[in-house]
Amino acid sequence: MSLAIAGMGWVTPLGDGVDAVWEQLLYGHEACAEKISEQFGNRSYSAFRVPESALGRLASHPRLRRASAISRFAAAAGLQALQAAGVKVEPQNAERMALVFAISNGGVIYTKRFYRDIVEAGAQSARPLLFPETVFNAPASHLAAILEITGSTYTLVGDSAVGLLAIRMAEDLMMNEELEYCLVVGAEEVDWLLCDAYRRWRLLRLAPPLEPFNKTARGMILSEGAGAVLLSRTGPIMIAQTDAGAYYRKRTETEEILNRILSNLTQSEVDFVISSANGTFIDQAECRALRRILPDAIVYTAKPAVGESGGAAGLWQVILGAQALDRGELPPLLHVTSTIPLRVPASRTALTKARHAIVLSCGVNQQVAGLRLSIP
Amino acid sequence: MLKTTAGNGKSSLARVAVVAAGVVSPLGFGLRETLDSLREGRDCIAPVTRFSVAECRCKTAGQVADERLINDQPEAGRARRLHRASFMMIYALKEALAQEPRFKPELTVVGTTSGGMSYGEDYYRSLYRRDSLRDSPAWIANYPAQKPVIDAQEVFEISAPCQVIANACASGTNAIGHAFECVRSGRYERVLAGGYDALSELVFVGFDSLQASTPEKCRPFDRHRTGMVLGEGAAILALENLDAARERGARVLAEITGYGMSTDNFHLTQPDPSGIGPRRAMERALQSAQISADSVDYINAHGTATPFNDAAEGKAIGELFGRVPISSTKSMMGHSLGAAGAIEAIICLLALQHQFVPPNINFRAPDQLVDLNIVANEASRTVLRTVLSNSFGFGGTNASILMQKFEA
Numbered sequence: 001m002s003l004a005i006a007g008m009g010w011v012t013p014l015g016d017g018v019d020a021v022w023e024q025l026l027y028g029h030e031a032c033a034e035k036i037s038e039q040f041g042n043r044s045y046s047a048f049r050v051p052e053s054a055l056g057r058l059a060s061h062p063r064l065r066r067a068s069a070i071s072r073f074a075a076a077a078g079l080q081a082l083q084a085a086g087v088k089v090e091p092q093n094a095e096r097m098a099l100v101f102a103i104s105n106g107g108v109i110y111t112k113r114f115y116r117d118i119v120e121a122g123a124q125s126a127r128p129l130l131f132p133e134t135v136f137n138a139p140a141s142h143l144a145a146i147l148e149i150t151g152s153t154y155t156l157v158g159d160s161a162v163g164l165l166a167i168r169m170a171e172d173l174m175m176n177e178e179l180e181y182c183l184v185v186g187a188e189e190v191d192w193l194l195c196d197a198y199r200r201w202r203l204l205r206l207a208p209p210l211e212p213f214n215k216t217a218r219g220m221i222l223s224e225g226a227g228a229v230l231l232s233r234t235g236p237i238m239i240a241q242t243d244a245g246a247y248y249r250k251r252t253e254t255e256e257i258l259n260r261i262l263s264n265l266t267q268s269e270v271d272f273v274i275s276s277a278n279g280t281f282i283d284q285a286e287c288r289a290l291r292r293i294l295p296d297a298i299v300y301t302a303k304p305a306v307g308e309s310g311g312a313a314g315l316w317q318v319i320l321g322a323q324a325l326d327r328g329e330l331p332p333l334l335h336v337t338s339t340i341p342l343r344v345p346a347s348r349t350a351l352t353k354a355r356h357a358i359v360l361s362c363g364v365n366q367q368v369a370g371l372r373l374s375i376p
Numbered sequence: 377m378l379k380t381t382a383g384n385g386k387s388s389l390a391r392v393a394v395v396a397a398g399v400v401s402p403l404g405f406g407l408r409e410t411l412d413s414l415r416e417g418r419d420c421i422a423p424v425t426r427f428s429v430a431e432c433r434c435k436t437a438g439q440v441a442d443e444r445l446i447n448d449q450p451e452a453g454r455a456r457r458l459h460r461a462s463f464m465m466i467y468a469l470k471e472a473l474a475q476e477p478r479f480k481p482e483l484t485v486v487g488t489t490s491g492g493m494s495y496g497e498d499y500y501r502s503l504y505r506r507d508s509l510r511d512s513p514a515w516i517a518n519y520p521a522q523k524p525v526i527d528a529q530e531v532f533e534i535s536a537p538c539q540v541i542a543n544a545c546a547s548g549t550n551a552i553g554h555a556f557e558c559v560r561s562g563r564y565e566r567v568l569a570g571g572y573d574a575l576s577e578l579v580f581v582g583f584d585s586l587q588a589s590t591p592e593k594c595r596p597f598d599r600h601r602t603g604m605v606l607g608e609g610a611a612i613l614a615l616e617n618l619d620a621a622r623e624r625g626a627r628v629l630a631e632i633t634g635y636g637m638s639t640d641n642f643h644l645t646q647p648d649p650s651g652i653g654p655r656r657a658m659e660r661a662l663q664s665a666q667i668s669a670d671s672v673d674y675i676n677a678h679g680t681a682t683p684f685n686d687a688a689e690g691k692a693i694g695e696l697f698g699r700v701p702i703s704s705t706k707s708m709m710g711h712s713l714g715a716a717g718a719i720e721a722i723i724c725l726l727a728l729q730h731q732f733v734p735p736n737i738n739f740r741a742p743d744q745l746v747d748l749n750i751v752a753n754e755a756s757r758t759v760l761r762t763v764l765s766n767s768f769g770f771g772g773t774n775a776s777i778l779m780q781k782f783e784a
Binding site for chain 1: 429430431432483488489491496497499500501503504505506509512513516517519520521522523526529530535536537538539540541542543544550554557558561563577578581582583584585586587637638639640641644645656769770771772773
């Protein structure tokens with residue numbers, strides 16, 4: 001089945017709002033990296049963080065008073081998507097909208113704070129107000145309460161492919177003809193602890209730039225924010241096909257799964273690919289698979305500009321793909337430091353009559369998925 | 377209610393069979409031990425041994441013994457690295473695949489709340505105390521919530537994509553319900569569904585800090601109930617299009633016939649006291665199965681034994697079902713969070729297969745505010761055709777599934 005994109009919302013380290021972020025990307029701007037440190041850590045890390053000004057327009061809601069950053073990002077993106085579509089949830093249609101929330105690490109800031117109290121001063125110091133915010137579905141619960149959705153609400157957890165898996169789940173849910181809309185939201189917040197963990201896993205670069213498709217995988221820069229896509233039955237841009245892919249057992253299997261997904265999604269013409277290249281081992285796997293299956297397609301990734309945002313990443317890629325199809329151009333690919341055997345947009349590139357795009361999401365925790373966007 | 381139509385405009389809903397199941401929980405390893413514990417009304421709650429609970433009000437939980445769990449692994453070489461939640465999931469999947477070795481799922485849907493959380497705790501504690509971080513790569517690699525199901529699939533060479541639902545305590549029932557709808561809609565023919573969670577200090581202290589857990593016995597629906605105890609475990613069910621299952625001669629253990637879900641936006645941790653959230657989920661499950669409330673013979677309640685949950689759930693059950701027999705099997709094994717709905721689905725399956733209702737142990741006095749027919753303290757033999765299982769979670773997520781005895 002195919003679904004349409006009725007509205008989108010975007011909260012990123014480059015600001016908020018689909019058009020505003022898109023403009024920044026077109027001009028080749030990159031988010032400002034912020035140094036983050038921790039009292040017991042002996043090094044600091046660079047991360048792309050959402051500027052406080054990006055949430056300035058977020059209306060206050062009792063549910064957000066004590067909520068974590070991730071919940072506020074999600075609320076802002078979700079509200080933007082509904083507003084863009086001109087859709088308002090009313091009591092009579094509250095059950096006709098589902099919410100699928102994609103998350104990777106969840107409310108890590110409050111989780112760390114809650115556990116720190118336990119480690120520092122014992123269980124009796126644990127703060128009961130913090131605990132509920134550590135639960136994976138807290139951001140989805142806040143968003144459902146703000147939007148007054150009373151039907152199906154799911155939180156899916158996974159790596160940076162989880163956003164596409166959430167869209168696949170939305171397709172499953174929309175098999176039910178009584179549903180009119182499904183709001184898919186991906187969100188993530190960044191913390192020193194995550195940076196340290198990814199560094200120990202040899203996947204993190206200590207400071208920008210994030211160099212995509214470099215033969216030497218120097219690592220990613222983490223980021224935060226949210227992306228929201230409101231799916232409906234008809235609209236100008238369709239999610240024509242999804243492929244829930246598979247998981248790889250060893251990193252060497254990644255390319256084979258990508259080959260399979262690309263072969264499945266390229267039954268019809270493809271104009272460009274929104275890749276998930278993020279400066280890690282997945283870049284070369286994607287590069288090889290793309291060269292093999294789609295050697296002529298233009299390939300773009302926004303991660304050098306906005307970082308790797310885990311649970312939000314897949315939604316950001318879908319928004320990028322839809323925006324590029326709608327506007328007929330792609331932003332320049334940043335920080336290309338070596339010769340890449342792919343067609344990449346070195347500068348702002350017009351996409352004449354582009355109608356089909358592929359979004360590939362390859363996570364660092366074994367999950368891989370893809371989808372195809374089309375203008376009917 | 378799921379409504380799909382085929383090209384000819386007629387309803388095209390498939391029937392959904394359970395063709396295999398596997399479980400590990402404080403009640404036992406496998407279906408046989410679980411059945412014995414249920415029939416005996418065994419209290420499987422014991423003092424917590426995995427971490428210090430000296431400063432907690434609650435000091436007990438339902439736990440799965442590590443010696444058996446880890447020694448029973450198909451791949452002993454990898455065993456040191458994996459999280460306990462992975463071991464549990466591997467055990468459950470192994471049991472299910474022993475019944476249906478050729479079951480090749482197109483999709484796997486599981487529920488969890490915390491995955492490998494205790495590895496995250498190890499990592500944080502070592503950083504904070506400047507202890508050795510030699511094992512940190514293994515902790516980090518095995519911490520993600522989706523890892524246990526990927527590990528289990530890997531052991532048995534299954535490569536289906538995984539949807540890992542984290543809807544707090546409703547996750548397991550949501551996973552089975554969503555898998556049911558995926559098969560019922562005709563989009564998939566075979567789906568694995570289940571849930572897993574292992575005890576962790578952070579979660580244990582969290583519930584303790586909210587005073588949701590009890591220093592006493594867990595007494596669901598009792599007038600003097602004082603809260604929940606935590607548990608752990610994993611369970612998996614193999615769901616298949618009934619026609620396809622019969623065509624290949626598979627043994628059908630039961631049918632899943634309905635699923636309902638609702639979101640009540642009352643509070644992040646407390647249910648709406650009116651019971652509207654649970655009531656909507658149960659009503660939707662009945663609509664989905666196209667049956668009336670009086671067709672339900674037994675309800676495996678969410679029944680955490682917290683004053684708020686049992687009051688709201690009891691009110692909704694009383695209003696909808698009157699005096700249908702109900703029990704909360706959490707009284708015997710504790711609340712295993714993301715695994716609870718999946719384990720309780722297997723308890724319902726066993727109840728249907730063996731025609732008995734499992735007990736709600738530690739029950740002393742009925743709650744005067746709700747008129748319920750509690751299966752108090754002892755299992756009883758009865759005729760069961762249709763059973764309902766409830767799970768409700770933080771965030772106002774409510775889920776109910778209906779299962780039916782298979783009649784060819």
